[in-house]
Amino acid sequence: MQDNEIAELMEAKRRAGAVERKDEAWAREANREMWERWHERPASERGPDHDVLALFRQVPKGSHVLEYGAGAGRHAIPLAKAGLKVLAVDREPLAIKKARELGREVEGLHAIVGDALHPPLADGKQFGAVLSTQMLHVLREEEREPFLQELKRRVEPGGHLVLEFDADHQWIQLPRDWKPLKTGREGIVEVLRHPETRLLEVEGRAPISSEEMQEKLEALFPYREWRLSVKSAPRFHAGRGGASVAMRMLVHATRRKEKV
Numbered sequence: 001m002q003d004n005e006i007a008e009l010m011e012a013k014r015r016a017g018a019v020e021r022k023d024e025a026w027a028r029e030a031n032r033e034m035w036e037r038w039h040e041r042p043a044s045e046r047g048p049d050h051d052v053l054a055l056f057r058q059v060p061k062g063s064h065v066l067e068y069g070a071g072a073g074r075h076a077i078p079l080a081k082a083g084l085k086v087l088a089v090d091r092e093p094l095a096i097k098k099a100r101e102l103g104r105e106v107e108g109l110h111a112i113v114g115d116a117l118h119p120p121l122a123d124g125k126q127f128g129a130v131l132s133t134q135m136l137h138v139l140r141e142e143e144r145e146p147f148l149q150e151l152k153r154r155v156e157p158g159g160h161l162v163l164e165f166d167a168d169h170q171w172i173q174l175p176r177d178w179k180p181l182k183t184g185r186e187g188i189v190e191v192l193r194h195p196e197t198r199l200l201e202v203e204g205r206a207p208i209s210s211e212e213m214q215e216k217l218e219a220l221f222p223y224r225e226w227r228l229s230v231k232s233a234p235r236f237h238a239g240r241g242g243a244s245v246a247m248r249m250l251v252h253a254t255r256r257k258e259k260v
């Protein structure tokens, strides 16, 4: 997976039985809590991902963009400010409320509550660009393939798909006395070494394997119809609410106008 020391520490936790299983209701509640906490956090804590924004420089101004799982508009707002017409969709009403508040003076932003798996859009509707960040890995296993198909079918010929997610993702329950003094790799190693730390697994939400995903993406976006680029890099995060370790994958697929 990522870096040997981290992978070994996680394996040691598993062998020691330091794994706690959580159910779907727990995951839903955690999501709601996340959005409630969002209201208390300064916006500066959640800036956009600049690698994601950089890919949109290739998208012509005035293009229509669909974002699924848009959250509070971390990317939808700067993209609309840059001259794109963004439809931000999220199934969490609190997130959409926040996106509307933060983006109230931004022209070109339209934020609606909706479920990507029951799309709130006409069947043949397509966009110049489609975006999803930090969402694929929060879906249940059986939802991932239909979600990828939905993203793909919404891209018009010549259009772009930007997809970012965490593969090999693992939640970590922080020890009670943990103070987030260190972040990044150092913080994760310290947390994992702590005897009270447990790994959290949500039933039905098996981590996405980065190796399998690479193969899947190549099959899903065949060369004749798509240009595909996949970049991956380890990601470590330790914050107030918890910690996670993952392989971050950034996918850019461009639909060719004609088959080659």
Ligand SMILES: C[S@@+](CC[C@H](N)C(=O)[O-])C[C@H]1O[C@@H](n2cnc3c(N)ncnc32)[C@H](O)[C@@H]1O
Pocket (backbone or CB within 6 Å): 031, 068, 069, 070, 071, 072, 074, 089, 090, 091, 092, 095, 114, 115, 116, 117, 132, 133, 134, 135, 138, 139
């Ligand atoms: C971890 S957040 C990421 C938010 C945002 N994309 C970002 O990068 O900051 C995942 C988001 O996906 C949303 N989500 C999960 N399943 C969804 C679905 N089936 N349809 C629409 N949104 C969904 C959640 O409500 C949440 O806002």
